[in-house]
Amino acid sequence: MSDQGGHGATPELTVTIRDLSTKWQELEPISEYVAIDSDTVYIRVPDTAIFAMYKGENIFISAFPNASIDKIRLYVLGTCMGIILMQKHILPLHGSAISINGNAYAVVGHSGAGKTTTSSYLIEQGYQLLSDDLIAVTFDENNTPLIMPAYPQQKIWQQTIDMLGMDAAGLKPLFDRETKFAVPVPGSFCNKPLPLAGIFELVKTDNDAPSISPIQGLERFHTLLQHTFRGFLIKRLGLLDWHFGTLARFANHIEMNRLYRPQSGDSLNALGELLLQSINKESNKNENRAIV
DSSP states (O other): OOOOOSTTOOOSOEEEEOOOHHHHHHSOOSSSSEEEETTEEEEEETTTEEEEEETTTEEEEEEOTTOOHHHHHHHIIIIIHHHHHHHTTOEEEEEEEEEETTEEEEEEOSTTSSHHHHHHHHHHTTOEEEESSEEEEEEOTTOOEEEEOOOSEEEEEHHHHHHTTOOOTTOEEETTEEEEEEEEOGGGBOOSOEEEEEEEEEEEESSSSOEEEEOOTTHHHHHHHHTBTTTTHHHHTTOHHHHHHHHHHHTTTSEEEEEEEESSSOOHHHHHHHHHHHHHHHHHHHHHHHHO
């Protein structure tokens, strides 16, 4: 399995089958599942595969016998791509990104916070998906942060499908997650980079109603540190200076808000409306500044 690009061009990333079992035995892992050797990061997933990410240019896959191709694909598109982005000095954030009024907005949060649920609601309102689960942030020539498009698919729990009144017939469950599905969204996908205009952090709360508050000062950096995809590898890869410098380029120049989501009850509509109202309010503020 190898992507060789088109018309003789050198591909930016190749994915290749290679036996890594002997190499893994020679490594000194930093944990049961992770090892780093010079310019290569190794991930060992029991009963699935050993993955090796080299210099942001190559992903090598050493599959175990009877491994599920679906599970291998999940790791390639998730953890492996997150590491490749770090190696390329592209910031990976853990969350979903949505195109709204010509700008990109990131919805970040810890697992189970409701990132995909919120982005699914926004797609139902007519907005477009840029990325699900892994957000790639880069910069243009004017130092404007951009979110790069990923692929037109979401990973959605059955509960969210039911909440949104979607039809799960024909959807394919993700490997060993019978109630989470791969949901194609080709008609609701933005396939071009967009400027990052805001970040919303989802946090669960015991309150009865959703609420929103701005994230200010050094807390902005802390929030972005918390939601860097596989951020535990940053120090191990010698990328602390790059990571801090990257966050410093945009952390204080975009809107950042915290959305509090009640743990009980159906607050999705109200939560989505709070997010959209915040975006519209900021857009109106910027328009007034331009007029003045």
